[in-house]
Amino acid sequence: MFQKFLAGKTAVVTGSNSGIGLGIAHRLAAAGADVVLNSFTDRDEDHALADTLAREHGVNVRYIQADMSKGDECRSLIAQAGRCDILVNNAGIQHVAAIQDFPVEKWDAIIAINLTSAFHTTAAALPLMRAAGWGRIINVASAHGLTASAYKSAYVAAKHGIVGFSKVTALETAKEPITCNAVCPGYVLTPLVEAQIPATMKEYGLSRDEVIQKVMLERQPSKDFVTVEQLGDTTVFLCSDAAAQITGTAISVDGGWTAL
Ligand code: NAD
Secondary structure, three states, rough: OOOOOOOOOOEOOOOOOOOHHHHHHHHHHHHEEEEEEEEEOOHHHHHHHHHHHHHHOOOOOEEEEEOOOOOOHHHHHHHHHHOOOOEEEEEOOOOOOOHHHOOOOHHHHHHHHHHHHHOOOOOHHHHHHHOOOOOEEEEOOOOOOOOOOOOHHHHHHHHEEEEEEEEHHHHHOOOOOEEEEEEEEEOOOOOOHHHHHHHHHHOOOOHHHHHHHHHHHHHOOOOOOOOOOHHHHHHHHOOHHOOOOOOOOOOOOOOHHHOO
């Protein structure tokens, strides 16, 4: 879809050894960017992913282990990257429970990984972007950054928080060639969503297909999942000159969910 207009840029994508992060990394690499992949694990397959991406797209790709629940590791990820022209804050987890039963450690982990990590990586990346004279920050929020669902208190709070944080980042960089936006996907069939299917099947006595159609896609008017490729291309678009004046906004890629 896009030429290799990102050649010479380095993109750091947090939480990118699976799902949406990996999809975004592929599209950024296809557009010519060098990429830093990340997760908290340090397995052979994580490093193999970097090799595959580099081979497929002819760019430099590194895998850097860093736990996005820890502020010092968030900052060290950016320091180790050395350059960060494009920052994609994507790492995220989910837990579903009523507020009164919500485990405190799950609340803390979701706020740390889905929200606070972006504060740390952004604080570390902005000086590098300013030195390079160009920068793009894309925060992967969610339709749950704009609307709510019961039993997802920590996730909805974190995602609303990251939409707000994106606006503040945009205002603080408004006079510079740096933009910051939130991308708000509806349901995407990734491991994070797959993991919610068995519990929902059990809770409501539904088949897998019924969970997908009647529970997950119930609020997605398109009745279809968003794909990681579509989110990758949205991210690449936000890195293009066409998007230079798009900053501080939340871009919905949700099959009409938030139009309801
Ligand atoms: P996923 O589980 O496939 O990916 C999550 C990524 O985050 C993985 O690479 C995982 O290793 C990483 N991660 C988790 N904890 C981490 C930590 N402590 N440190 C570093 N990395 C960590 O899920 P996904 O669906 O691809 O989710 C990616 C992002 O998209 C999340 O922020 C999620 O909230 C958001 N999102 C997903 C959907 C969806 O329907 N799948 C919808 C809207 C928003």
